[in-house]
Amino acid sequence: MHEKTLYLKIDENVEVHQKEIFLSDIASILCTDSRIEKKLKKIKVLKLEKDIQSKYIVSILNIISVIHEFYPHLIIHNLGATDFIVIYEKEKGAHRVQSWLKTIIVCVLVFLGSSFSIMTFNNDVDIPTLFAKLYYQVTGEISNGFTILEFSYSLGVGLGVIIFFNHLGKKKFSLEPTPMEVEMRTYEENVNNTLIKKRDREGTIQNGDS
16 A cells, blocks of 8 residues: 655744634645645644634644544654744734834834934044044035035935845845844744743643644
């Protein structure tokens, strides 16, 4: 008898919008038998009890166990995470106003924080005095504080920020991820690892009800 093989891949973070979760909602699957693959996509692997936005840590062993209930002789190769996080959120459209408000608040905080950092740096190195001395040495005239040096410096800071972050509105200047995307990805991975290790120590990895 020819053994059937299933290749299973689940990302570290999976976002869902319904409490009943099917295999196709969280995993990419490939089976040597296309009929089994179609049936597997419709298998319910998890059921969340609470209707609140939350994160659930799930072990791949629980998913494999559910699959084996239907196909006990199926050989399964896991190509993804061994423990992954299911993020349950209600439909995004229902909280669009709240999302926009959060975005605006974050933008304002980032703008004010960046402005404060630049101003404190300028004060620490005494940029106005430095520019005044340079202007006097080159032109022999006393600077009024609004010369080509100040204009070029201000323009250069703005362009430097745009080039560094590789992003202007929805337009990116290259295919490489922006520094912000890299930092957010690193932060996300650290959060995921911390949550999983914490649950492992407590021995409370979410099983879910199939």
